[in-house]
Amino acid sequence: MTEPLDRRRTILDAALACFLEQGYRATSMAHIRQKSGASTGSIYHFFSGKGAIAEALLREAIAGWAGLALAPDQSVEEQIKTSVGGLVLWGLANPAQAQLLDELRGLAGHDPELESVRDFLSFGQDAAAAAFAHMQSTGAVRKIPFGIAHALMLGPAYAYLRNAPATRPDEAKRIADLFAGAAWQAVRAGD
Amino acid sequence: MTEPLDRRRTILDAALACFLEQGYRATSMAHIRQKSGASTGSIYHFFSGKGAIAEALLREAIAGWAGLALAPDQSVEEQIKTSVGGLVLWGLANPAQAQLLDELRGLAGHDPELESVRDFLSFGQDAAAAAFAHMQSTGAVRKIPFGIAHALMLGPAYAYLRNAPATRPDEAKRIADLFAGAAWQAVRAGD
Amino acid sequence: MTEPLDRRRTILDAALACFLEQGYRATSMAHIRQKSGASTGSIYHFFSGKGAIAEALLREAIAGWAGLALAPDQSVEEQIKTSVGGLVLWGLANPAQAQLLDELRGLAGHDPELESVRDFLSFGQDAAAAAFAHMQSTGAVRKIPFGIAHALMLGPAYAYLRNAPATRPDEAKRIADLFAGAAWQAVRAGD
Amino acid sequence: MTEPLDRRRTILDAALACFLEQGYRATSMAHIRQKSGASTGSIYHFFSGKGAIAEALLREAIAGWAGLALAPDQSVEEQIKTSVGGLVLWGLANPAQAQLLDELRGLAGHDPELESVRDFLSFGQDAAAAAFAHMQSTGAVRKIPFGIAHALMLGPAYAYLRNAPATRPDEAKRIADLFAGAAWQAVRAGD
DNA sequence: GATGAATGAGCTTTCATTCAT
DNA sequence: AATGAATGAAAGCTCATTCAT
Numbered sequence: 001m002t003e004p005l006d007r008r009r010t011i012l013d014a015a016l017a018c019f020l021e022q023g024y025r026a027t028s029m030a031h032i033r034q035k036s037g038a039s040t041g042s043i044y045h046f047f048s049g050k051g052a053i054a055e056a057l058l059r060e061a062i063a064g065w066a067g068l069a070l071a072p073d074q075s076v077e078e079q080i081k082t083s084v085g086g087l088v089l090w091g092l093a094n095p096a097q098a099q100l101l102d103e104l105r106g107l108a109g110h111d112p113e114l115e116s117v118r119d120f121l122s123f124g125q126d127a128a129a130a131a132f133a134h135m136q137s138t139g140a141v142r143k144i145p146f147g148i149a150h151a152l153m154l155g156p157a158y159a160y161l162r163n164a165p166a167t168r169p170d171e172a173k174r175i176a177d178l179f180a181g182a183a184w185q186a187v188r189a190g191d
Numbered sequence: 192m193t194e195p196l197d198r199r200r201t202i203l204d205a206a207l208a209c210f211l212e213q214g215y216r217a218t219s220m221a222h223i224r225q226k227s228g229a230s231t232g233s234i235y236h237f238f239s240g241k242g243a244i245a246e247a248l249l250r251e252a253i254a255g256w257a258g259l260a261l262a263p264d265q266s267v268e269e270q271i272k273t274s275v276g277g278l279v280l281w282g283l284a285n286p287a288q289a290q291l292l293d294e295l296r297g298l299a300g301h302d303p304e305l306e307s308v309r310d311f312l313s314f315g316q317d318a319a320a321a322a323f324a325h326m327q328s329t330g331a332v333r334k335i336p337f338g339i340a341h342a343l344m345l346g347p348a349y350a351y352l353r354n355a356p357a358t359r360p361d362e363a364k365r366i367a368d369l370f371a372g373a374a375w376q377a378v379r380a381g382d
Numbered sequence: 383m384t385e386p387l388d389r390r391r392t393i394l395d396a397a398l399a400c401f402l403e404q405g406y407r408a409t410s411m412a413h414i415r416q417k418s419g420a421s422t423g424s425i426y427h428f429f430s431g432k433g434a435i436a437e438a439l440l441r442e443a444i445a446g447w448a449g450l451a452l453a454p455d456q457s458v459e460e461q462i463k464t465s466v467g468g469l470v471l472w473g474l475a476n477p478a479q480a481q482l483l484d485e486l487r488g489l490a491g492h493d494p495e496l497e498s499v500r501d502f503l504s505f506g507q508d509a510a511a512a513a514f515a516h517m518q519s520t521g522a523v524r525k526i527p528f529g530i531a532h533a534l535m536l537g538p539a540y541a542y543l544r545n546a547p548a549t550r551p552d553e554a555k556r557i558a559d560l561f562a563g564a565a566w567q568a569v570r571a572g573d
Numbered sequence: 574m575t576e577p578l579d580r581r582r583t584i585l586d587a588a589l590a591c592f593l594e595q596g597y598r599a600t601s602m603a604h605i606r607q608k609s610g611a612s613t614g615s616i617y618h619f620f621s622g623k624g625a626i627a628e629a630l631l632r633e634a635i636a637g638w639a640g641l642a643l644a645p646d647q648s649v650e651e652q653i654k655t656s657v658g659g660l661v662l663w664g665l666a667n668p669a670q671a672q673l674l675d676e677l678r679g680l681a682g683h684d685p686e687l688e689s690v691r692d693f694l695s696f697g698q699d700a701a702a703a704a705f706a707h708m709q710s711t712g713a714v715r716k717i718p719f720g721i722a723h724a725l726m727l728g729p730a731y732a733y734l735r736n737a738p739a740t741r742p743d744e745a746k747r748i749a750d751l752f753a754g755a756a757w758q759a760v761r762a763g764d
Numbered sequence: 765g766a767t768g769a770a771t772g773a774g775c776t777t778t779c780a781t782t783c784a785t
Numbered sequence: 786a787a788t789g790a791a792t793g794a795a796a797g798c799t800c801a802t803t804c805a806t
Binding site: 580611612613614615618619 | 791792
Binding site: 410411412422423426431432495 | 799800801802803804
């Protein structure tokens with residue numbers, strides 16, 4: 001079997017490679033076509049456009065990073081630290097995907113072809129906001145608007161990952177703990 | 192003289208208006224031409240391209256925000272709080288410019304036509320790194336790499352300003368203090 | 383049996399709906415596929431292409447309108463009035479189909495994929511020409527080329543139906559009589 | 574001067590040639606580009622799109638045909654005969670342009686890129702309607718809706734020109750008179 | 765009878781930039 | 786200083802049709 005079983009998979013892989021190499025904007029459908037070996041029509045048979053490919057990749061990338069809200073038996077402190085630390089660990093282990101995520105987050109605000117990406121990301125935000133509201137109701141975290149809390153917790157991680165140098169796994173663990181600790185300090189209920 | 196004295200000014204104003212309305216990427220030279228009333232040739236007489244217009248606007252925007260390193264007679268705590276708080280105050284008072292700054296920061300990493308913007312921004316980073324190194328040498332702040340410290344201090348502000356709601360001046364002050372305080376807590380020398 | 387007996391019928395109905403909604407040119411095979419629920423392959427199993435679907439629909443539409451030459455025991459005046467009046471009545475009662483007929487008549491002249499439609503329509507013309515030649519041989523109508531006579535008789539009806547407003551049945555009868563009378567006046571043997 | 578003075582003119586001429594040869598729909602911007610020798614950008618510098626080129630050509634074509642309402646000192650009968658006969662004479666003398674007019678009239682109803690053509694044509698209709706209303710107020714023509722009168726007067730001419738055979742000038746005069754006479758008979762005030 | 769993946773030429777349009785005047 | 790005509794590569798996307806299963 002020289003022919004790949006799943007053409008859709010081939011296209012996604014090629015697109016991811018292109019996006020990581022040159023960025024989303026600089027990647028044209030022609031690039032993806034050449035890299036994947038699929039025809040133009042085949043690509044559009046599976047995806048409605050460039051934005052839809054990005055969205056599919058983003059869903060996969062984020063599925064690879066555990067997600068903000070999970071493990072309900074953890075303490076609030078552990079939940080937050082796990083979320084933030086997990087993001088940093090994932091980002092340092094997958095720097096290219098993290099940069100893609102960052103680029104798409106930036107572009108989604110302005111680019112109509114990334115509307116579905118915008119919706120997808122804001123959906124994640126809503127879930128996080130709900131989880132945080134619950135934490136506030138137990139008195140575990142500061143009574144501040146979610147927008148501010150979110151910025152305090154994840155802003156440093158996003159900012160760091162944007163320009164992070166290559167990092168060895170053991171270092172990555174220490175850095176992740178550092179950001180996780182800072183996030184907790186920033187939002188824990190005041191003394 | 193019905194003709195404005197400074198054509199260059201007219202072009203910059205028109206470009207800023209376009210960038211704020213539609214974003215940098217979605218703004219074409221034709222848009223700027225129409226909004227400014229200047230001819231294509233005139234625009235290229237003053238600016239070498241779209242990236243150069245963006246850079247000029249960015250320099251003006253950043254000049255409007257005091258800058259990281261200043262007032263050498265302040266304490267380290269005051270310096271950091273002033274820097275971070277000042278960024279937040281400026282961003283809440285000039286939300287459109289703050290969004291432009293954010294968009295350009297994101298694009299500069301990938302877009303060749305924004306190379307000079309990238310250089311300009313990284314120059315600011317270098318100055319900030321030097322100032323932080325000095326603070327570390329006095330023992331006032333944690334001994335962590337500048338990249339991490341920078342992310343801890345300014346990451347939350349950048350993240351918040353990206354999606355910040357419209358804010359009244361008195362509220363803005365409180366929010367700025369909140370981010371300034373958090374930045375100081377995150378990097379002050381450990382207890 | 384949830385599946386309809388006649389897939390061909392389903393496809394024709396869907397295609398007609400599409401053509402009426404958006405016009406023939408703007409309707410893609412994909413539209414027909416979606417509206418009909420049939421697969422691409424199924425459509426091509428029954429029809430050799432988009433033009434063939436149009437032709438099939440046109441045959442049905444025209445079958446619904448009695449046709450030019452009929453009822454040989456009528457007087458020439460009645461034959462002509464019946465033909466023209468019948469066209470107008472049919473067109474006002476089926477405005478959407480009439481518009482489709484008009485669109486296809488216009489396109490068939492230029493579009494290679496509508497060659498069979500062109501042939502079909504010109505076949506009708508030939509029959510009408512023969513009938514008219516017979517009328518001329520009896521001295522009942524003017525000795526003018528059929529092309530001119532045809533334009534005089536049916537031109538007004540086609541022109542009116544193209545933009546006709548919605549019409550109540552009783553009004554339609556009066557309008558049809560008006561066009562029928564004018565057609566007869568235009569081609570009857572001169573006084 | 575080998576270089577044409579007016580690039581816009583060159584483009585229009587090339588476009589007209591293409592439209593007449595292959596029809597509007599079958600003509601691509603690439604065809605116009607090749608035939609005119611102008612670059613893509615140059616074409617779009619002068620025209621906002623294919624529809625705008627068609628509109629410009631249509632305005633010229635119609636300007637070449639005197640127009641419905643003119644010479645106010647003519648009798649109503651002369652006005653109508655001049656209009657209809659003039660259309661036929663023009664159409665037989667310029668069969669290609671007449672076919673283009675016909676094609677565009679047909680397409681303008683459905684094609685969004687011909688919206689301006691539709692507006693232009695309906696504007697002409699409005700003027701004709703006003704002129705006809707005036708004729709009705711003097712009692713010279715039948716009291717029938719303008720839509721019907723318009724179809725009676727011009728429908729035959731349009732229908733004939735669509736398929737008209739090549740015609741010698743002297744024959745054209747006779748045919749034009751025939752259609753003009755029929756138009757007048759169809760709408761003159763009843764005896 | 766039926767499916768839908770695959771094709772690829774072709775489409776209109778955008779755009780930053782150059783340069784003769 | 787200023788003009789605007791001219792450039793042409795590149796973009797995202799459509800679509801009728803084919804064919805192996």
